[in-house]
Amino acid sequence: MDMQWFVERDALAAHLGIRLLDAEPGYAKAAMDLTDNLKNGAGIAHGGAIFSLADLALAVASNSYGKLCLAVSATISYIKPGIGKTLYAEAREVSCGNKMATYAITITNDADEAIAAFQGTVYRKNTPYTKETA
Template sequence: MNQADLKEFFLKDRFAAHVGIELLDMAPGRAKAKLEIKDHHRNAVGVVHGAAIFSLADLVFAVASNSHGTVALGINVAISYMTSARDGTLLAEAEEVSINPKLATYLIRILDDDRNLIALFQGTVYRKGETLP
């Protein structure tokens, strides 16, 4: 699967689209996406909801881990929130840390407009050995 087909495949992610996540870039083992913060992304205390940040990180995790054309499904993730965000745009950048025929690990950084670190997300996938549909 070439990069254009892969991008088209992930544009079908209805949840990411509903949340407002925009896929910006991808390459083998890497992906970038952004989320423009809107009022509905805020929790009761006025900061961006952790689930919105997690969803942004999860999309680039999925794109980077499936970027080789092999079905990869998350088996473990962890996120650490460093500071809160209120306004502007969040950027998620995924990078492949380790890959073998069955498992791969990714590190995702979520940054604000000033490139301050908002959260770190680490995820591991199981690589099924099947090609993406």
């Protein structure tokens, strides 16, 4: 499924170097190289950068049905320090109704270790949102 257009419209994702690896209805996988400008004072991935990576995966997975979805709630738990060369966020749909949908996003490093767990809920507007309507 081509959701690259969605990511290309996201200026923050571009600024952070987030790239889309895979997308299917209700699913997305994104990656972000852990450069020095994405690290905090302790030399590990900044929590805001990790959150932004997970949020982009949520946005792609939820909007992949062609219906505009906007986050109404998001929480994150940091499990391990964000270290390594590349971080990945994989979003999986937990539930999807007419108005609300929930997603679980796992953030891992390049050693495939979970470093954070993110849960997001979106409101599904009754508005078409595709490459053609965006």
